[in-house]
Amino acid sequence: MLKVGLLGAGRIGNVHAKAISAHPGSKLVAVSDVFAENAEKLAAEYGVAVKSSEEIIADPAIDAVLIATSTDTHSPLIEAATAAGKAVLCEKPVDLSLERARACLAAVEPTGQPVMIGFNRRFDPSFGALKAAAQGGEIGKAELLALTSFDPAPPPVEYVKVSGGLFRDMMIHDFDMANFLMGEAPVTVSAAGSSIVDPAIGAAGDVDTAVVTMTYADGRIAVIKNSRRAAYGYDQRIELLGSEGLLQAQNQLENLVVKSTAGGVTGAKPTWFFLERYMPAYEAEWAAFVEAVEAGTPMPVTLADGVAALAMAEAAARSLAEGKPVALAGIQ
Incomplete structure (x- = not known):
């Protein structure tokens, strides 16, 4: 069972929380958000803990994180999570800066940790x-x-x-x-x-x-x-x-x-809108991520794809x- 921390409890975070909780091979265990009320509301809905992003990343009991925070935080959170030995699924884009995204790719590769970018389509x-x-x-x-x-x-x-x-x-x-x-x-x-x-x-x-x-x-x-x-x-x-x-x-x-x-x-x-149109795609995306993590196979959408x-x-x-x-x- 893949234990997952969700970083970001806004609109897209709620979409991902639903997909994580619906999958038989994953369990949502913690959520964070810069707006405490967002995190508390989502945590109450799924019966999980509210923690800071730093606490989730540092928690050795958490296997993977899903990053659904503001774009300017994506690269630092990807780097921190992979350095902590966690698998990562991060919403697009990798960063607003191409230079910063490329630096993120260079920093993550030596860790050997799997990273998938959320191109759900x-x-x-x-x-x-x-x-x-x-x-x-x-x-x-x-x-x-x-x-x-x-x-x-x-x-x-x-x-x-x-x-x-x-x-x-x-x-x-x-x-x-x-x-x-x-x-x-x-x-x-x-x-x-x-x-x-x-x-x-x-x-x-x-x-x-x-x-x-x-x-x-x-x-x-x-x-x-x-x-x-x-x-x-x-x-x-x-x-x-x-x-x-x-x-x-x-x-x-x-x-x-x-x-x-x-x-x-x-x-x-x-x-x-996209919530109605692509919910099945979000669920399939998460299933593909879980399967790749469990099997140790390459991610179907890589960090390099996000940089490209x-x-x-x-x-x-x-x-x-x-x-x-x-x-x-x-x-x-």
Whole structure:
């Protein structure tokens, strides 16, 4: 039984607490949060202890920690936990600074401790099936990838100011998914973006609408579309065109009822947000982590994967600022 400490009891921490507690091979034993009331509420719900993050990391009875704290704490907590001999699952991104993330990777490698980064979309059943079909050669050679990720509404500006921006906070999922599906990182990254959803986001130095085009060494192309606003719900789609066909992963809908009348054909909207859309993926992600820890096998999403996605986000931000494509190899 894997004994787990949860660092961070906010919205995403609650999602992970549910997944940890539901798994037969893991047990949530302690929780921490900088806001005492958050930790106390979650601890009471699951009947676990409230401790500081430092106490959880130092506790020899705790086998693993799940890091769901603010992004600026991720790298230090990963380093402290692995130095203490614990397995780690950390929410994305690894850090807001690519340099700091790379330093974290260098510090963790000598410990030999397993670290997994929380790119939960890799574990979505539909996306996984699309990956398997592509890998099995069902559409020939993959040539053009299109990733669509639209949120139903923009986050508060206060969140935008500390999140690292759309590329590092939101699109980083799509950068990782592109690497997952294409099997390698791109050669160039080209970004276009603007703030047309909420002027306050632009005033904070970020964009809320963006398109990134990536090219690969063999001529393949990937396009990512992000928006902080889709009035109809959480839009999450993948389209992969190959030499012999097309693979598509469509939205998850609120229900599967379709009404057909003389006035037209209508159906349900996509699920509203990530909690509804991706809870099965969070559960599958945690199951994969537990299995890897118990078996001593490599993590399905590594710390290096997290650094790679962050490098692509950095390249996109630089491309937007410079108004030209950026070579990924030149990102330091």
